[in-house]
Structure formats: structure tokens, C-alpha cells
Amino acid sequence: MPQFQGQLFDADNHYYEAHDAFTRHVPKGMQPRCVQWVTMEQGRQYHSVAGKIDRFTNPTFNPISRPGVLRELFRGNPNGATSAELIRSSLEPMPAEYMDREARIKRLDKQGLEAAWLFPTLAILYEELLKKDVDAVCTLYEGFNLWLDEDWGFNHQNRLFAAPYICLADVDRACVELDKALKKDARVLVMRPSAVYTRNGPRNPGAKEFDPFWSRVNEAGITVVAHIGATRHDSNGYDVKNQDVLSMGTKPSVTNFHRSRNINDFLASLVFDRLFERFPNLRIASVENGSEFLGDLLIAFAHSKERTPTYYTDDPVVSFKEHVWINPFWEDDISEVIGHMGEDRVIVGSDWPHMEGLQHPRDILEEIENIPLDVQTKILHDNAAYLNQRTGT
Numbered sequence: 001m002p003q004f005q006g007q008l009f010d011a012d013n014h015y016y017e018a019h020d021a022f023t024r025h026v027p028k029g030m031q032p033r034c035v036q037w038v039t040m041e042q043g044r045q046y047h048s049v050a051g052k053i054d055r056f057t058n059p060t061f062n063p064i065s066r067p068g069v070l071r072e073l074f075r076g077n078p079n080g081a082t083s084a085e086l087i088r089s090s091l092e093p094m095p096a097e098y099m100d101r102e103a104r105i106k107r108l109d110k111q112g113l114e115a116a117w118l119f120p121t122l123a124i125l126y127e128e129l130l131k132k133d134v135d136a137v138c139t140l141y142e143g144f145n146l147w148l149d150e151d152w153g154f155n156h157q158n159r160l161f162a163a164p165y166i167c168l169a170d171v172d173r174a175c176v177e178l179d180k181a182l183k184k185d186a187r188v189l190v191m192r193p194s195a196v197y198t199r200n201g202p203r204n205p206g207a208k209e210f211d212p213f214w215s216r217v218n219e220a221g222i223t224v225v226a227h228i229g230a231t232r233h234d235s236n237g238y239d240v241k242n243q244d245v246l247s248m249g250t251k252p253s254v255t256n257f258h259r260s261r262n263i264n265d266f267l268a269s270l271v272f273d274r275l276f277e278r279f280p281n282l283r284i285a286s287v288e289n290g291s292e293f294l295g296d297l298l299i300a301f302a303h304s305k306e307r308t309p310t311y312y313t314d315d316p317v318v319s320f321k322e323h324v325w326i327n328p329f330w331e332d333d334i335s336e337v338i339g340h341m342g343e344d345r346v347i348v349g350s351d352w353p354h355m356e357g358l359q360h361p362r363d364i365l366e367e368i369e370n371i372p373l374d375v376q377t378k379i380l381h382d383n384a385a386y387l388n389q390r391t392g393t
Contacts (some may be wrong), residue, residue: 118152
């Protein structure tokens with residue numbers, strides 16, 4: 001097959017948060033309930049989140065692992081290396097382009113990228129740890145979004161599009177955050193694929209109490225990205241010692257299934273709650289959640305229609321494919337995902353500069369050699385570029 005020669009629109013890039021990303025705009029009186037720095041043995045620094053020290057992350061990011069060092073692991077691990085061995089062998093000082101937007105623009109030029117969506121590294125993990133304190137979680141992300149706009153910008157030179165983080169725990173405050181983002185020319189929003197933990201307990205993200213938020217998203221025509229994050233599913237009594245997002249411990253664990261369970265349940269609830277029937281202009285992009293769940297989810301939608309024939313106004317399978325875009329993992333069968341969703345509903349991202357992504361964003365071309373050129377053009381550029389345009393007011 002001919003190979004795509006144009007510039008990519010990378011639908012999954014990341015930044016590493018600055019030292020004060022979680023404190024710069026959070027009132028000091030709230031910081032003990034949100035995020036604080038703690039210095040421990042041998043001068044090591046950690047974050048205290050919701051009053052508990054988080055030893056599972058390295059918030060200093062120095063040293064940091066190189067992009068794509070775990071690609072060998074996800075390619076079948078031919079050398080039998082552990083994730084820890086691969087990571088230790090790749091550590092380097094923090095490059096400027098991971099934390100500085102001007103340096104990142106120069107890197108885009110070298111990588112052959114027209115533009116990129118930017119998502120958090122740590123911020124996507126902390127809502128889970130704060131979810132029982134609604135005021136804390138809202139305060140943290142309101143301050144975080146102020147930092148994000150100052151350091152990266154929601155639209156920098158029409159090339160870097162950092163996504164404000166939205167938490168729906170307090171729908172009124174979520175609407176305020178949305179309006180602030182729209183005024184700053186944000187093109188995408190990001191939230192974790194999870195139930196929403198409100199003051200009245202957990203709720204489906206498509207529940208009607210969140211309609212004020214979804215109505216404004218519908219009106220503005222801005223894309224909402226559901227990006228992999230920390231979400232603790234019930235492990236049903238099984239021994240679970242590795243609760244990290246990627247589930248890359250020294251032995252397999254049922255947490256390996258959590259990623260697909262999280263996004264499966266999130267997207268299913270939007271359809272089952274008929275959110276797209278109420279708000280027909282919504283666009284939801286699933287990013288860095290893979291596609292293992294997709295075939296079974298579409299079957300479940302078809303069965304749901306058969307078993308509750310008077311419930312839906314719109315066919316749930318058709319509605320899902322109209323309103324949802326899927327970003328497969330690079331190691332997924334991307335042709336199969338296109339077969340499920342159609343060539344207009346698949347987007348591609350490198351996860352750069354994270355260790356489980358691609359070393360170079362254009363390495364994705366190696367994974368799609370069997371896909372026709374016109375379809376390559378759509379999934380590598382056109383589909384994400386379309387989602388990056390706001391379709392409302």
C-alpha cells in the first residue's frame with residue numbers, strides 16, 4: 001500500500017506537570033485536602049494527595065523514562081524483559097519539550113506533526129484519590145486548569161491543544177469551568193472514564209442531573225475526550241496488589257481488565273441513558289483506552305435494542321457510531337477497529353512521550369501498512385482535525 005506522506009494530527013500527546021501545577025492556584029488552606037509536596041527519606045519528594053503520600057508516582061519526573069521504551073513489551077516481549085528492567089535502562093534527564101510549549105513546537109516540526117492534543121500525566125490519576133471530597137476535587141482541577149492555560153495554553157499557535165480537565169462532581173462548577181475554557185478557545189476537554197462521585201453518591205455520567213453541562217457542550221460543539229485514568233473497579237475479592245493504571249506488575253492481575261471495563265461502562269452508560277438522543281451534537285472521543293471492548297459492546301447495544309424495543313428513539317448501535325470516535329492502541333488491530341466503527345470514526349495518537357507509547361509518532365505508519373492511503377489520511381489527520389473544530393457557539 002502507498003504510505004501517508006503528510007503531517008499527522010496526533011490525538012494523544014502528553015505533557016509532564018510543572019512542580020507547582022497542583023499548588024500554584026490552589027488556596028493554601030485547601031492544599032492539605034488536595035495536593036502537597038512531601039520530602040521523605042534521602043530527600044525523595046512525593047505528592048501527598050488527600051492527606052496520603054502517593055508512592056506510586058514520581059512527581060519530580062527527573063529522571064524520566066524515554067518515549068516508547070515499553071514497545072518491546074507490548075510487541076510480545078521477545079527478550080523476556082520485565083517492565084521495570086526496560087524502564088530502568090531508559091532513564092534520562094527531563095528534556096525541555098516535555099514541560100515547555102515553545103520547545104514542544106520545535107519538536108512537532110521535527111516529528112512531522114501538524115498539531116497535537118495534549119493530556120495530563122498525573123492529573124488524570126488524582127480524581128480517584130480525591131473523589132470522596134467533592135470540594136477538594138473541584139478546587140484542585142479549577143486551579144490545575146489555570147496553571148495549564150498559563151503554561152501550555154488551550155490553543156497555542158493553532159498547533160498545541162491542551163485539554164482542560166473536567167470533573168462533573170459538582171455540575172454547576174463544571175459548567176463554570178467549561179465556560180472559562182470556551183472563552184480561552186479550548187478545542188477539546190478531557191475527563192476520566194468513570195462514574196461521577198457526587199455529594200449524593202456515584203452517578204452515571206449520562207444521568208440527567210448532568211444535563212446542564214452536556215447541554216452547554218452540545219451548544220458549543222466541543223469534543224469531550226474520555227482518557228484513561230485511575231479508576232478503581234471492584235476486583236470481587238481477588239488478590240490485587242498492583243493497582244496502577246497500566247497494570248504492568250511482576251505477575252498478571254485482574255487489574256489488567258480494568259482499562260477496558262472502565263471505558264466500556266462509561267460509553268455504555270451514555271447510550272443506555274440516551275444522552276445522545278437528548279444532545280445530538282455531542283462528540284465523544286475515547287483516547288488511550290484501546291479497543292478490546294469494542295466488538296462486545298456493539299453486540300450488547302444490539303441486544304439491548306432487541307430486548308427493550310420501545311426504550312430507544314434512535315438505534316443504539318447507529319447512535320454510538322455517530323457520536324463516538326475510537327483511538328486504538330498502536331498494538332491493536334486497527335483494521336478491525338475501522339471495520340467496527342467506519343473510517344470516519346477512528347483517530348490515531350502516539351501517547352508521546354510516555355514510555356508505553358511510540359518512540360516517534362510516525363512509527364504508527366508501521367502498524368497500518370495494510371490500510372488504503374485514503375483511509376490512512378483520515379485516521380492520521382482528517383478525523384482528529386475535524387474533532388478539533390468547534391461546531392457550535
